[in-house]
Amino acid sequence: MMASSEYRRPFAQNAPRIYSVGTANPPHRYTQQEVLDLYGEKDWKIRSIFLGGHIATRHLYLPEPVNGHVPEESNEELIAKHLRGALEIGPKAIERCLTPLGLAPYDIDFLCCISSTGFLCPGITAHLIRKMGFRESIRRSDILGMGCNAGINGLQAVTDFAKANPGKWALLVCVEICSAAYVYNRSLNTAVVNSLFGDGAAALLVRCDPHASWKDGPRVVDFEPHIIPEAIRAMRFDLEDNKLSFYLDRDIPYVIGLNVRKPIGRLLGRHQLKKRHIQHWVVHSGGKKVIDAIAYNLGLTRYDLRHTVSVLRDYGNLSSASFIFSYKELCLENVVHEGDLAVMITMGPGTSIETALLAW
């Protein structure tokens, strides 16, 4: 019998690989204190939610202050801000993803865009094609309204495309202008949302090439979803004053923690893997409570979750884009070896937990 630590399985050698990653944020960055000051917030309960959430700074599209305070934004202004922001930081993330490989939008064969922070028609892909010069023959999908977990749902789409079309480039773009889904009605629920979510865009480039090596990027080996239908109302958009207002149930972080072992057990079990075989964990920066719940249910250490925690601290919760920011931090560390495995976890409305297995 071989020791399990020496166990290496030649995972689907011709699975598509993630070749590149790019991220972008709005130019303005705010501390939690600055946001409180801009909204003239005096309520100590709301202030403590902002200052105790383990977030230091966020990049946000906030309106120009008038007499030191930000004016209220109408629903029309919020919708316009979503598109304007998406078309500013989306292209930046795409360029940062393509340029290192000497690629241009014209080279991309499939474009999949994710957003949950504004409804629009035509979708973001159409706007990006017009703005950036993608081919008029490009295949595209817009995934709207799936929430924080949607990045992995999008990764499933680009991976499937890449697998079915070897040699073709598939580009995933998550662009979230969470500040376009802010409602200031002084309730504690909206305070939690307004203190947590930040603006950001992230892109991943995927292709299937049998001649590529681990140095080109990790193979996307497998996915395992888990949905908790009885918690369908735990995270959702409500309408308040005709504006979309995100609702977040108090207990949902712990419910996610309790359920996260199920998809992880199935994903690892299917490949005869144990948790100790996974070198890297790329977990959505949902918030302090859900990060703790995942840590103590999966037995992940502070080291395992270092990027999840640092992305939350530096950017807030970027919804579907967060885990790609963590993935980028991992790549920048240069700690990955040939044969290493990573598990990605995102969680969001549904209530939904999405997982993916990567192999270098």
Add this chain to the structure above:
Amino acid sequence: MAMKTYETLKVTQEGTVVTVALHRPQVRNAINMQMVHDLMDVVEIVADANDVDVLVLRGSEGIFSQGIDLRDFSLDKPPDIYGLQKWEKMCRQIETLNKFTVAAVEGHCIGGGVQLVLLCDARLAEKKAVFQLNEVKQGFLPGMATFRLAKYVGLGRAKSLVLRGKPFKAEEALALGILDEVCDRVSFEETLQRVVGELRPFHADALELARRLLNECYAVDYETFIGHFLAAQHRAINSQAFRELIVKAASPKKAQNALKG
């Protein structure tokens, strides 16, 4: 659990208890690289075994271990840190194992031997056992005992034990909190049996969570820690064990209804 034979260990299973005896009698159970690999292997097998709830770590032929085997280092090339890193990785696997761990010490327990004892949930020794962290005296470091020891004994005593490197007896180790049980040599096996018995019943979730929180208790502030605690306790009270507990506590009628439901 499927048993294997090892060059440096004797591994036996009795019921749900696996006993790993360090076994290099010709060199007083000194720890070499082979032993590190063997320990890592057996610990991983124990981690995956569903029919094991306690791992006992002990010596053999009246000695626990005399510490690191310096003969293992080559004279031809500069020593590298990676073997020692492997040792620390193995230690961490024992410290976070998903079973109860017991260190049972007879005779000399020196250097790396003491480091192994510090990893375990229950730590006992016979009266004549002698402990010593002699690494600094010899010009190197007692591994991550530098991280663990002060949490057991306090910084002052840790400095004394590590920097002065004096041998200390089982009774003293008991008073310091390094051991939690000391017995006569004649009653060693009997005491070990009792200690193993007292650890049960085995609730894997509760063990993992309580031990992790205890190991982390010096590392973070109250606000961070209570977040960790609540996440851990939420998992514990949603376990099968807790469910059975509240069913038992309920009135017979309520329990019957709950079981039906």
